Amino acid sequence: MATIDVSGGTSFNAIRAAYRIAFAMSGTPAAEHSSLIDTEHLPISMSYFRNATFVDPLGKGATFDPVPSGSAAISIDTVFKTGSAGNTFGTP
Secondary structure (H helix, E strand, O other): OEEOOOEOEOOHHHHHHHHHHHHHHHOOOOOOHHHHHOOOOOOOOHHHHOOOOEEOOOOOOOOOOOOOOOOOOOOHHHHHEEOOEEOEEOOO
């Protein structure tokens, strides 16, 4: 698990960093995960995160929708954050 750091605003780098930690720990799948874990692959696109999953960091059973698949819109404020906190990548 790795929570997205939104303390200084939400950036692609913060989202990518959390994803990379989660991938190293649990293999969280995303549409373009090889591009997200490759340190040489820049720039990145929001679509690379498609299908990545989120978990409840407190272990209380809360559920979160995964990053949308297909051509559905991806919004930083509605997909990667819950209120003022960053969501946590992981496997359900």
